[in-house]
Amino acid sequence: MTVNAQGEDTPSERAEIHFLAALVDELMRKLLTAGLVSQADLNDIEAAVVARTGSAPRAW
Numbered sequence: 001m002t003v004n005a006q007g008e009d010t011p012s013e014r015a016e017i018h019f020l021a022a023l024v025d026e027l028m029r030k031l032l033t034a035g036l037v038s039q040a041d042l043n044d045i046e047a048a049v050v051a052r053t054g055s056a057p058r059a060w
Contacts, residue, residue, distance in 0.1 A: 032060065 004010055009017075028045070031037045042060035050057045 028060070 028037075028042055032039065032042060039060050043057075046057050046060065049055070
């Protein structure tokens with residue numbers, strides 16, 4: 001992954017990040033649908049991610 005001269009994400013890097021985020025989202029939904037994790041589990045995972053990244057949590 002690379003950044004431009006100003007230290008910003010390149011379009012290819014941003015596209016890869018969006019792909020990975022969508023992939024994780026789909027995996028989490030499949031795990032929920034299959035009954036392998038509960039909604040509470042997913043909310044706990046979301047809370048842990050928020051603690052690490054400082055972003056706003058999503059409700060599952």
